Amino acid sequence: MHPAFSVLIFTVTSGAGYGLFALMVLAQLAGLNALQDSTLLLSGAVLALLMITIGLLSSTLHLANPKNAWRSFARFRTSWLSREAVFAVLFYPVALLYLFGIYAQGSELSSLYSACGVVAALLAMVTLFCTSMIYASLKTIRQWCTALTPLNYLSMGLMSGALCLATLQALLQDGLSPVLRSAGLGLIALGAVVKLIYLFWIGKPAGATIKTATGFTQASVRLLDAGHSAGTFLTNEFGYTVAANKLLRLRFAMVALAFVVPFLLLMQGHAAATVLAALLALAGLLVERWLFFAEARHVVRLYHGDQRT
Amino acid sequence: MAKLGLVVDLDTCVGCHGCATACKQWNTSGTIGPLSDKDPYGRDPSGTWLNRVRTYEVGDTPNSKTVHMPMSCMHCEDAACVTVCPTGASYKRKEDGIVLVDQDKCMGCNLCSWACPYGARELDPQAGTMKKCTLCVDRIYDEKLPQAERQPACVLTCPTSSRVFGDFDDPNSDVSRLTRERGGQQLMPELGYNPVNTYLPPRNKKVVESYQIKPSLGATLKQWVNKVITR
Ligand code: SF4
Ligand code: SF4
Ligand code: SF4
Numbered sequence: 001m002h003p004a005f006s007v008l009i010f011t012v013t014s015g016a017g018y019g020l021f022a023l024m025v026l027a028q029l030a031g032l033n034a035l036q037d038s039t040l041l042l043s044g045a046v047l048a049l050l051m052i053t054i055g056l057l058s059s060t061l062h063l064a065n066p067k068n069a070w071r072s073f074a075r076f077r078t079s080w081l082s083r084e085a086v087f088a089v090l091f092y093p094v095a096l097l098y099l100f101g102i103y104a105q106g107s108e109l110s111s112l113y114s115a116c117g118v119v120a121a122l123l124a125m126v127t128l129f130c131t132s133m134i135y136a137s138l139k140t141i142r143q144w145c146t147a148l149t150p151l152n153y154l155s156m157g158l159m160s161g162a163l164c165l166a167t168l169q170a171l172l173q174d175g176l177s178p179v180l181r182s183a184g185l186g187l188i189a190l191g192a193v194v195k196l197i198y199l200f201w202i203g204k205p206a207g208a209t210i211k212t213a214t215g216f217t218q219a220s221v222r223l224l225d226a227g228h229s230a231g232t233f234l235t236n237e238f239g240y241t242v243a244a245n246k247l248l249r250l251r252f253a254m255v256a257l258a259f260v261v262p263f264l265l266l267m268q269g270h271a272a273a274t275v276l277a278a279l280l281a282l283a284g285l286l287v288e289r290w291l292f293f294a295e296a297r298h299v300v301r302l303y304h305g306d307q308r309t
Numbered sequence: 310m311a312k313l314g315l316v317v318d319l320d321t322c323v324g325c326h327g328c329a330t331a332c333k334q335w336n337t338s339g340t341i342g343p344l345s346d347k348d349p350y351g352r353d354p355s356g357t358w359l360n361r362v363r364t365y366e367v368g369d370t371p372n373s374k375t376v377h378m379p380m381s382c383m384h385c386e387d388a389a390c391v392t393v394c395p396t397g398a399s400y401k402r403k404e405d406g407i408v409l410v411d412q413d414k415c416m417g418c419n420l421c422s423w424a425c426p427y428g429a430r431e432l433d434p435q436a437g438t439m440k441k442c443t444l445c446v447d448r449i450y451d452e453k454l455p456q457a458e459r460q461p462a463c464v465l466t467c468p469t470s471s472r473v474f475g476d477f478d479d480p481n482s483d484v485s486r487l488t489r490e491r492g493g494q495q496l497m498p499e500l501g502y503n504p505v506n507t508y509l510p511p512r513n514k515k516v517v518e519s520y521q522i523k524p525s526l527g528a529t530l531k532q533w534v535n536k537v538i539t540r
Pocket of ligand 2: 394395398410414438
């Protein structure tokens with residue numbers, strides 16, 4: 001699949017924003033000492049909203065006809081994209097109320113504002129889940145059509161969110177809180193495990209072949225002529241192919257950038273190291289998302305000559 | 310209630326691209342038109358098509374056959390392209406099963422084209438909206454046309470009558486009969502979209518041996534001498 005840059009930016013930044021928001025509310029309500037600080041809470045909520053908003057705006061960039069974007073709430077009952085849009089919009093008023101609560105009452109929130117925080121955190125996770133289901137529900141792309149996809153999106157969102165939270169906390173209060181540090185380390189480890197399982201899983205051949213695609217299941221089938229003399233919408237969108245050795249190099253880069261180096265930096269626990277860990281992880285997740293698209297092979301490729309997906 | 314669709318005969322299709330061209334010609338001024346082209350007379354022309362013909366070699370020589378496979382929307386019964394569409398632009402009509410895109414509602418998100426296994430949907434970059442086969446809905450019901458012409462443009466134009474249009478819900482229609490008698494099949498049925506269009510497999514014909522080249526008299530003699538000497 002052709003990786004659209006706007007979609008990469010969208011899923012990575014809004015994923016981190018939703019993860020940051022959800023973790024922050026959770027940690028604050030759980031009574032974590034470091035989070036009973038209204039400056040930290042305010043800046044965390046603002047940063048999260050900013051990242052989410054940048055992400056959502058970026059997501060509209062890949063629409064060919066954005067003037068109809070408002071219609072995307074219409075098919076809530078069947079379309080995950082519609083559900084994503086609805087929950088993303090519902091998130092805002094509740095999150096803003098929570099933000100106002102912190103502004104007005106500091107970290108000692110009344111139960112109304114706390115409830116807003118919980119609901120917003122839930123909506124954040126639900127939105128992230130809906131985003132992942134847009135991909136996971138496509139039977140045409142076997143690399144996406146798996147429960148590993150939502151697991152992937154949720155764990156990466158929480159991981160990058162935790163690193164953003166750790167960064168803010170380390171910068172605003174001097175020194176990284178040990179609880180946030182171990183939470184960050186744990187989530188990086190979880191993200192790495194999920195990603196490695198995913199990479200292993202997509203390596204196994206499965207799904208439709210050129211034989212089932214053309215209906216000639218008893219014989220070998222080869223494409224002789226794709227029927228067009230120049231690129232088409234289909235070849236642009238689905239024909240995206242990257243050399244195997246480049247994919248491998250990028251996989252290594254992703255594992256190093258997104259997981260290994262941030263993990264080592266976070267073990268240090270200095271504020272500067274934490275900031276660097278968060279930035280590197282976000283860059284690594286951009287590579288991760290790029291690979292998520294570049295390694296996904298749509299079944300329409302079978303009609304263009306691929307033997308299997 | 311009807312289940313309209315096409316039967317494509319892979320035995321007789323000669324791969325002339327007539328259906329694709331007639332489709333483009335009719336639909337570019339039809340209900341969802343125009344079907345825009347980029348650089349149409351230049352070096353690298355590309356454009357929006359609702360029907361494309363690809364050619365495959367099936368089997369190995371000498372038992373191989375060249376198969377031309379025209380593909381347009383299959384008007385699937387379980388059309389995920391409709392399910393995933395967030396705006397409601399894509400819909401499947403109750404009365405005849407035709408899958409259409411409301412050009413006024415589409416936001417050009419491409420998701421339906423991702424959901425379609427058959428490459429039937431193409432985004433028109435100039436309009437910013439998704440285009441697909443309409444089953445020539447603006448022909449087949451047009452009472453101003455003579456009865457015989459109330460057929461999709463691709464069907465009318467096909468010089469070998471390899472495309473047949475009709476109602477699959479009617480067991481006596483041409484499409485139902487052909488599918489029954491010739492073992493018409495769905496493409497990629499394992500994805501579960503339940504496409505309405507069927508493809509008739511090529512008839513089994515006996516293999517025609519290509520003629521054997523007889524060696525010249527001198528060469529035969531040489532071979533024979535070689536055999537004798539090595540012994
Ligand atoms: S062929 Fe593709 S576009 Fe047509 S109904 Fe089926 S899934 Fe939808
Ligand atoms: S491109 Fe248009 S028709 Fe297709 S899913 Fe998006 S809004 Fe619906
Ligand atoms: S039925 Fe009409 S729109 Fe569909 S492929 Fe044939 S000519 Fe094109």
